[in-house]
Amino acid sequence: EVQLVQSGAEVKKPGESLKISCKGSGYSFTSYWIGWVRQMPGKGLEWMGIIYPGDSDSRYSPSFQGQVNISVDKSINTAYLRWTSLKASDTAMYYCARHGPGPQGTAWYFDLWGRGTLVTVSS
């Protein structure tokens, strides 16, 4: 089955670090960009950034550049989203989703979504 499986919900304190994961299966993981999308409580979808597992090339929305880090371990078909110092405003649902095919697929739609990881940051 073609799917993206995300890690479980997290509750963290401000200032803590966090890394959430997204594991792909059922397709050629290294051949498609993987993206991250933020959805704050009661709000819309925000395109955060993407990474190409084939060569770890990454792109970020200016709104998220420097705020998060996207990485990948292609040996285990897993992409990551990392924060070094969480803020309360990072509280949101984070979705990973399959983006475009091939090295040129930086501008594409999301055709396969994970179920989301809820991150709650509270003192």
Place this chain on the structure above:
Amino acid sequence: DIQMTQSPSTLSASVGDRVTFTCRASQSVSDLLAWYQQKPGIAPKLLIYKASTLENGVPSRFSGTGSGTEFTLTISSLQPDDFGIYYCQHYDSDPCSFGQGTRLEI
């Protein structure tokens, strides 16, 4: 970066109605436009890409039109399962931003 604006913010309709959502881009995105449906607590689902191409398994009552800066998503005959929030997204260039969504109430 390209900004996407959707209207209306909320739409109320009845089963059997024909409904239309609008999405505008701040600059031309050609036909590189996708539509998603999201239900509460569930990940978004791709409905349409390339402005008018239906994703596999999406009912034919959904259709999309438009190019350049103006796009529409139409549901020809509303069904009870169609409630949710509908988002457009351009993919002309990264970042591939989303519109703010239109909530459909049945």
